[in-house]
Amino acid sequence: MDDQSSTNTSGQAAPRELPPVDVEVIEAKQLMTMIPHRYPFLLVDRLVEVRRDHSAIGIKNVSVNEHFFQGHFPGHPVMPGVLIVESMAQTAAALVIATLAPGRAIPIVYFMSIDNAKFRRPVVPGDQLRIHVGKNRKRGNVWRFDGLAKVDGVIVAEASFTAMIMDEQAAAGSPAAGTPAAGTPVQ
Numbered sequence: 001m002d003d004q005s006s007t008n009t010s011g012q013a014a015p016r017e018l019p020p021v022d023v024e025v026i027e028a029k030q031l032m033t034m035i036p037h038r039y040p041f042l043l044v045d046r047l048v049e050v051r052r053d054h055s056a057i058g059i060k061n062v063s064v065n066e067h068f069f070q071g072h073f074p075g076h077p078v079m080p081g082v083l084i085v086e087s088m089a090q091t092a093a094a095l096v097i098a099t100l101a102p103g104r105a106i107p108i109v110y111f112m113s114i115d116n117a118k119f120r121r122p123v124v125p126g127d128q129l130r131i132h133v134g135k136n137r138k139r140g141n142v143w144r145f146d147g148l149a150k151v152d153g154v155i156v157a158e159a160s161f162t163a164m165i166m167d168e169q170a171a172a173g174s175p176a177a178g179t180p181a182a183g184t185p186v187q
Contacts, residue, residue: 019052028046034098044090064077066079078122079123084149088149096109109165114160117158127156129151141166145163147160
C-alpha cells in the first residue's frame with residue numbers, strides 16, 4: 001500500500017507521495033469510542049500513522065494469554081488466520097470513523113466479501129502484528145480495503161475486503177441487516 005507508484009513522463013515508475021499523517025496515534029481507549037469491539041475480541045491495540053480517507057497502521061501485540069490460544073493449538077499456539085483478517089477489518093473500521101467523524105455514533109460493520117486472503121507464515125505469541133490497511137475505493141456506505149499484516153517487516157497475511165458501514169439505528173431498522181445477503185457482522 002505504501003509502495004504506490006505512478007508513471008512519470010519518461011515512462012518509468014515514480015513513487016507517489018503519501019498524504020500527510022493526520023493522527024500519530026489512536027490508543028485502545030479511544031478506539032473503543034470509535035468501533036464496537038471489546039476485549040477479548042478487540043484485536044487492535046492502537047492505530048498509528050492514520051491518513052484520513054487513505055490508510056492506517058494498526059498494532060496488535062500478540063500475547064500468550066490470548067483466549068484463542070487455549071484451543072488453537074494446545075502446545076503449538078498459532079493465531080487463527082480469520083482473526084488476522086478480523087484485525088485488518090477492525091483497523092479499517094477505525095480508519096473509516098477517523099475519516100468520517102471521530103465523534104459520531106459507533107457504527108455496525110458488516111463484512112460483504114473477503115478476497116485473495118493469503119497466509120504466509122504463522123503468527124505466534126510474542127509477535128507484534130503491524131496491520132497496514134488502505135482504502136481501495138468507497139461507494140456510499142460500502143468501502144473496499146487492501147490489507148497486509150506484517151511481523152518484523154515480513155508479510156504474514158494479506159487480503160482485500162469489502163465492508164458496509166451502518167449506524168446502529170439503521171442496522172436495527174434494516175430488514176437485510178441480519179440476513180446472509182447483507183453480510184456477517186464484524187464483532
